[in-house]
Amino acid sequence: MNEDYDISKESGRVQKVEPSLIRTVLNRVDELRKSGHEIVALSAGEPDFNTPSDIKEATINAIRQNYTHYCSNRGYEKLRKKIAEKTWGETGVLYDYKSEILVTSSGAEAINNTILSVIEEGDEAIIFSPAFVNYENMVKISGGVPVIIHLKRENRFGIDIREVEEHITERTKMLVINNPNNPTGAVYDRFILERLCELSVRHNFIIVSDEMYSRLVYDDAGFQSIASFPGMKERSVIINGFSKTYAMTGWRLGYITAGEKRINAILKIHQYSTTCSPTFIQIGVAEGMDTELTKKEISAMMDTFEERRRQLMKGLDKISGLSYVIPKGAFYIMADVSETGLSGMEFAKRLLEEKHVAVIPGVGLGRMCSDYIRISFAASTEHINKALERMNSFIRELLKAD
Ligand SMILES: Cc1ncc(COP(=O)(O)O)c(C=O)c1O
Numbered sequence: 001m002n003e004d005y006d007i008s009k010e011s012g013r014v015q016k017v018e019p020s021l022i023r024t025v026l027n028r029v030d031e032l033r034k035s036g037h038e039i040v041a042l043s044a045g046e047p048d049f050n051t052p053s054d055i056k057e058a059t060i061n062a063i064r065q066n067y068t069h070y071c072s073n074r075g076y077e078k079l080r081k082k083i084a085e086k087t088w089g090e091t092g093v094l095y096d097y098k099s100e101i102l103v104t105s106s107g108a109e110a111i112n113n114t115i116l117s118v119i120e121e122g123d124e125a126i127i128f129s130p131a132f133v134n135y136e137n138m139v140k141i142s143g144g145v146p147v148i149i150h151l152k153r154e155n156r157f158g159i160d161i162r163e164v165e166e167h168i169t170e171r172t173k174m175l176v177i178n179n180p181n182n183p184t185g186a187v188y189d190r191f192i193l194e195r196l197c198e199l200s201v202r203h204n205f206i207i208v209s210d211e212m213y214s215r216l217v218y219d220d221a222g223f224q225s226i227a228s229f230p231g232m233k234e235r236s237v238i239i240n241g242f243s244k245t246y247a248m249t250g251w252r253l254g255y256i257t258a259g260e261k262r263i264n265a266i267l268k269i270h271q272y273s274t275t276c277s278p279t280f281i282q283i284g285v286a287e288g289m290d291t292e293l294t295k296k297e298i299s300a301m302m303d304t305f306e307e308r309r310r311q312l313m314k315g316l317d318k319i320s321g322l323s324y325v326i327p328k329g330a331f332y333i334m335a336d337v338s339e340t341g342l343s344g345m346e347f348a349k350r351l352l353e354e355k356h357v358a359v360i361p362g363v364g365l366g367r368m369c370s371d372y373i374r375i376s377f378a379a380s381t382e383h384i385n386k387a388l389e390r391m392n393s394f395i396r397e398l399l400k401a402d
Pocket of ligand 1: 107212241252253
């Protein structure tokens with residue numbers, strides 16, 4: 001027996017990661033609300049819409065019919081067929097529902113299991129920063145080394161291929177992209193994606209493409225899946241899900257599309273983590289995801305996001321001391337607050353405590369983003385207007401105090 005062993009000690013794997021700053025902000029919002037404050041939250045990455053009615057009804061029916069038992073580890077067959085059809089329609093890539101699609105309990109699980117299935121001790125994964133926090137942390141948990149490339153505002157948070165090449169080594173096993181991007185709103189064009197595909201072939205690494213926001217694109221931006229480039233279906237793993245595009249964050253349903261061998265590897269981890277995603281949810285989604293009513297509801301939601309994006313940009317344009325890169329996808333704006341004299345962290349903290357508006361400090365998404373805050377436009381028109389008014393008065397008071 002090892003008497004020195006501290007039974008409450010975290011494993012080395014856990015010690016490598018920090019709690020997410022986004023959660024810290026959301027917890028503070030909860031505290032303030034509980035103590036009676038009216039908080040305008042432009043912090044969360046979730047649509048404020050209701051889940052499509054047909055999905056809700058079909059799920060309730062599935063429970064009533066006692067579909068409350070385990071189902072196939074890969075996911076309910078009809079749902080996999082529907083995902084294959086949807087992916088074909090949206091990207092032109094044909095995945096076999098029998099072997100090339102895995103249903104997961106959220107996009108987050110899809111990311112975690114994918115990274116765990118690829119990365120070994122000492123392997124390198126190229127990650128662009130700022131980024132959704134899970135990529136870097138899961139690479140660390142897997143024993144790998146996140147190789148961070150900092151995206152630059154001067155380049156509209158775009159990817160510089162030469163810089164990518166400079167970061168590739170013998171140990172590069174994976175490159176992660178998020179297209180459309182949280183938090184920058186970038187949508188990568190054909191030219192950049194082609195170059196990344198060439199690098200994947202030349203240096204023999206896999207591309208993990210998180211396409212959670214694939215249907216949320218604006219203006220002239222055209223979304224293209226990395227898997228749609230020649231030979232890339234086998235060299236990529238695509239992460240997707242229902243949280244953002246079907247307003248289903250609390251349902252925890254995601255999926256992965258990839259070549260058969262990779263899916264089988266990820267399946268082993270999925271099997272030992274969640275076994276399968278809840279059966280009645282999978283049935284409800286399979287039955288309700290493509291009805292005429294659902295299509296109408298989703299399309300109205302997309303139109304509303306587009307209106308809110310314009311509303312938020314118009315409002316921000318009128319506030320001196322803030323600047324931003326126009327987002328072409330997803331539902332966030334990264335705003336530079338450096339002209340106010342505050343860091344993004346101080347700005348976000350004071351805005352929350354003094355004006356009761358919640359946004360995310362940029363450093364929570366990327367070390368080099370200390371001048372930024374992330375503002376989400378997945379909030380009602382009323383809340384966006386209120387937040388803009390309060391932000392405006394906060395900055396006016398700040399600049400006057402100078
Ligand atoms: C880029 C990106 N990927 C994945 C996820 C995870 O989505 P979920 O776990 O809700 O399916 C999120 C959520 O914020 C995200 O922004």
